[in-house]
Structures are given as structure tokens and as C-alpha cells.
Amino acid sequence: MKVTTLTINGELVSASPGTTLLEAARENGLDIPTLCAIEGLSTVGACRLCLVEIEGSSRLQPSCVTAAEEGMEVRTDSDRLQRYRRMALELFFAERNHVCPVCVANGHCELQDRARDVGMDHVRVPYRHPDLSVDITHERFGLDHNRCILCTRCVRACDELEGAHTWDLAGRGRNTHVITDLNEPWGEALSCTSCGKCVEACPTGAIFHKGSTVAEMEHRRDRIRFIAQARGKKEWTP
């Protein structure tokens, strides 16, 4: 089999053709922090946490959507990248109302985990404190826009795995938000099968099981990979 050879952080690594830089790094035991990427779904390059430096290019590239190419020299952990990652995380926290101590996902949140990983101890930009709503019209699930980071995992899980495409984005810039069906309350979205895949995929406390209170919402994010694999290998088709 033909392999692609490249260097990551000075180490020579090989990757199977068609892999992204993120996959190539992880296959070789090097981790790159991510938020919008989740195993089992397509990647969209939305959060910019996985940015890397590529020799010969002045622009930083999101490793989750950049193909590994022969001879590439990649850096994943320079001072500049660490600075930008922390800044990106601070901007996430400043953008909406992430009041962790009273959040359903406190202690089980990927945004919180990434912030801890980079040693973020405070946010240097002013908080926006937007006035956002919570949708609890669905029988079993709730949506809290205050915690949403617009990663679109819910959109992709619902579209790619369930085939329902209940979720999408509406609005532009800082008014961007997730919607169900044609911007109807989730409880009235006829396309939703109540399968719960979006719940498991969400990295924060934005989508939750109704009835969970502070720190009780544990997303089973590995279910997404499990379902994607089973479907890919047609394990469930007789």
C-alpha cells in the first residue's frame, strides 16, 4: 500500500492515503485538541482549535479538514498555536453564557476540558452576556442556546446518522444559532424521531436530557462512533 510520509513536530510519520493531518497525528500517538470534530461524523473545521502550522504556508490550517500530503512539515504545538488556542477558547466562553457551576454538563463538558488543558484561568475579553432562550418543548430533550458553541455536531449527527436533518443553522455572524425544522419549537419539529443522537454528540450542556440538573448530564459521545461504524460495516443489515 502506498503511504504518505510527512513530519509532525520534527518526527517522521507515515499516514495512509486520504487521511487528514488530525488523523495522521492521532494514528502516530500525537494529540491535537479539537472541539467540533467527533469520531463518526464528517469534519467541518468550525471551531479552529485544531489549527496547525505548515512549513511554507503563512496561514494556519485546521488539521481536521486538511489532507496529509507527502513531505509536509507540520507543527502542532508552537507557542503561537498555544496562544491562539487559548484565545479561541476564551472567545467561546465570552460569546455566550457558560455559567459552569450551574450547568447540566459541569464536569462532563468538552469546552471545559479543553480550557483546563490549556491552563485557561480567566477570560481576558469582555463577556457579551447575550439574552438567549431555552427550548424545552420536546418531550424528552432540551436545548439551551446559552451553552451552544455552534460546533454543528447535532446538525451532522441528525443528518448523517439518523437521516432526519432536523437541525440546521440560521442567522449570520453573532446571531447564528441552531434551529429545529423551519425554526419551529423542537417539540413541534415533525422530522425529529426522538432518537437522541444529537444529545449524545453535543460537547457542552446545550442539548440535554430533560430532568437532568447541575452536573448530571453525561453525553455518551462514543455512541456516535459506535453507530457510524456499525452502519459503515453494515453490521445491522441482514
Added chain:
Amino acid sequence: MSAKSKNRTAPKPRPRIATVWLAGCSGCHMSFLDLDEWLFELAELADVVYSPVADVKEYPENVDAVLIEGAVANLDNLELLKKVRARTRLVVAFGDCAITGNVTSLRNPLGGPDSALHRAYVEEVDGNGSPPSDRTTVPELLPKVLPLHQVIKIDAFLRGCPPSPAAIRELLEQTLSPPSKSRSKKDTP
């Protein structure tokens, strides 16, 4: 006596530490009190010159380190905070309300103080409520609740809601030990 010999014979001054309670639930101070018998050791190491658990009216001059709980929500908080900064060498943002605004800042999305008071005294009550008419008995609310570092320079951040007693102890021990150990976390942008 010459200044030189005075220096040689004078006992080393004891560190002066303080704790301050701004707009928070007092949970951080409860966690501080949860240090239980270690508080006796602390009393051996330093003088607590100002604290909600000590009967001192005015924040003193020349304080070595202070733990500040709570966000900046009203004019009293703001005034005291500025005084504390001017009179203290090491200022620690103590707990999540001090660091992020946290629960205290939940009123910010509602708009200014008037909408917050309306929510609390009219919308969320059974029967007919009305916002307090005499707005001079309690300190005036600021337009927005702010974390400490948006008002003054902060030297160290102690996270948690509340920070654990162990974390408080570690920070105090580091602060009170000789300067060989690092005193505060670096805040590099």
C-alpha cells in the same frame, strides 16, 4: 541606634493577609473556614488583618495578600475593590464569581439594574410585588456585573465554585513561604 543595626535586630514582620467578600454567596469563605484546624497554623504564620470573619471596619494599609470572593455588582463593591488594590501587594481573585462573574452575573443578559429588579421583585413573585422605591438604603447596582480583572489588576486566580480548601491552603502556603517558590500564576496573553 543606627538604621543598620536596627534592621539587624528588628524581628521579621509577620505577613499581613486579608479576605474580602464582594458579590458572592459566601461559599468561598465557607470553603476557607473548612480548612478547620489548619486555620490555627495560619494564625501562627500570618496576621489576618481584615475579613468578614474578623471584626475590622476599615480595610487597612500595607496588606501583603488578599483573597477576594465575589464579583463587582454595586458601587460599594467597586469602591472597596479599588481601595483593596491600592493597599495590597498580592491580589487573588478567589473563586468563580470573582474570576468570571459566574452566578452573580446571571442578571447581565436581562439588561440594566432596572430590568433585573423588575425580574426579581415583580415577575418572579406571587401576588403584587414592586421594586424597592427607596434606592438609597442599599448600594446602587452597576449597569453590569463585572469580574475583578476587568476593574483592577489581578495577580493570581483561584478557580472553583467554591475553590477546595486544599487549593486555598496550597495558595496561601505558597504565598507565605519564602520567595524561592513562585508566588502567582503568570498571566501571559
